[in-house]
Amino acid sequence: MEYRVGIDLGGTNVAVGVVNGNMEIVARATVKTRPQRMLDDVIYDIACCVKEAVKKAGITLQECVSVGIGAPGYCLARQGMVVYANNLGWKNVPLCEELQQELGVPVRLSNDANCAALGEVIAGAAKGAKSAVMITLGTGVGGGVVLDGKVYEGDLGPGTELGHTTLIFGGEPCTCGQRGCLEAYASATALLRQRHAAELAHPETAMKRFDPADGSAPFVCAAEGDETAKAVVEQYITYVGAGLVNFINIFAPEVVLIGGGVSNAGEALIGPLNEYVRQNRYGGRRSPTCEVRRAALGGDAGIIGAAYLDREP
Structure with missing residues (x-):
């Protein structure tokens, strides 16, 4: 069975899920975003949330096929950059690079609405x-x-x-x-x-x-x-x-x-x-x-x- 990690970054909460090969979320973790803090602190909490979800699933991060994050605002997916996110107060944040340093595995990025659309096509109303x-x-x-x-x-x-x-x-x-x-x-x-x-x-x-x-x-x-x-x-x-x-x-x-x-x-x-x-x-x-x-x-x-x-x- 292959596993993936999905992260939904919101202005209030971060939600993390471990998704199995049947496209089911088998473990979850959440944390408050509190984006008014230093960026390093927010990144650290996101990484800890990911590690908590993976631990609940009984696997390691290295066993996961991929880690991806959906973020609000203007995102450059190929560069892994959040250019502007009003409800986070972020400008030009290299989100994937920062998370990769904490997690030790590659991270992919897209806008949160794009992720929701993809999720519905993969496993939801547009399957x-x-x-x-x-x-x-x-x-x-x-x-x-x-x-x-x-x-x-x-x-x-x-x-x-x-x-x-x-x-x-x-x-x-x-x-x-x-x-x-x-x-x-x-x-x-x-x-x-x-x-x-x-x-x-x-x-x-x-x-x-x-x-x-x-x-x-x-x-x-x-x-x-x-x-x-x-x-x-x-x-x-x-x-x-x-x-x-x-x-x-x-x-x-x-x-x-x-x-x-x-x-x-x-x-x-x-x-x-x-x-x-x-x-x-x-x-x-x-x-x-x-x-x-x-x-x-x-x-x-x-x-x-x-x-x-x-x-x-």
């Missing part, structure tokens, strides 16, 4: 597909693309910042400093903004009985027949769907995957998105079917994808 696009609808909008079974990075670095493609020219301000990005309309944060605007215009809506930070309110109330909530959901699906149509027209994937907190809406989100895509992609219903699915692995997708980065060129 068996050669190509897939994945977007995560959370605080922001992350994106990853797998073509011919491999993560697409682009020649100049991170080429799949799907959340920062322009949806509406000169539109809502985005956290990246631009305006009109998909993230400014399709993230969970954007959905809450759209909900609150609708509540101000229609104070009778049932959405007002929910916590202001509850992103499920529009979908729950729409299912109950609330007309204001229905309008919010329909507009939100149009925003997300328009982004998906752009990606499908560019990459022609077999599958599009939706992850992140908003995906918990399930079929109330996925069903209408499939219909929107069928109607609006180039060629409409005459085009080959590209199915929109909900991602299946949750946080494990990033770990499994990172573990298999050794398959990348």
Whole structure:
């Protein structure tokens, strides 16, 4: 049985998993990231977390086929460099080199969204597909693309910042400093903004009985027949769907995957998105079917994808 190690580096936590040849996580370890500390301390804790997971699996690092890490932000995979990660406060960190010094084994790097997409293709909702696009609808909008079974990075670095493609020219301000990005309309944060605007215009809506930070309110109330909530959901699906149509027209994937907190809406989100895509992609219903699915692995997708980065060129 062969083993791999996958690391999911987040702004709050580091999650490590040992993945066996059946693509199952057989041992885990976690540690707080606390990125405000000295870089050496963060690297040391990541390395200790890896060693803990490997020990739990009853193997040694030298027995592992590969070690991979998914990191947020602007990553140069071939150089093993995190150029910029806002939620870590990192700039030009040679992450692979630093980890290799602590672990004594080679380490591969990719953006965390790319790792999640690869994990879903290897072992999740897109298993068996050669190509897939994945977007995560959370605080922001992350994106990853797998073509011919491999993560697409682009020649100049991170080429799949799907959340920062322009949806509406000169539109809502985005956290990246631009305006009109998909993230400014399709993230969970954007959905809450759209909900609150609708509540101000229609104070009778049932959405007002929910916590202001509850992103499920529009979908729950729409299912109950609330007309204001229905309008919010329909507009939100149009925003997300328009982004998906752009990606499908560019990459022609077999599958599009939706992850992140908003995906918990399930079929109330996925069903209408499939219909929107069928109607609006180039060629409409005459085009080959590209199915929109909900991602299946949750946080494990990033770990499994990172573990298999050794398959990348």
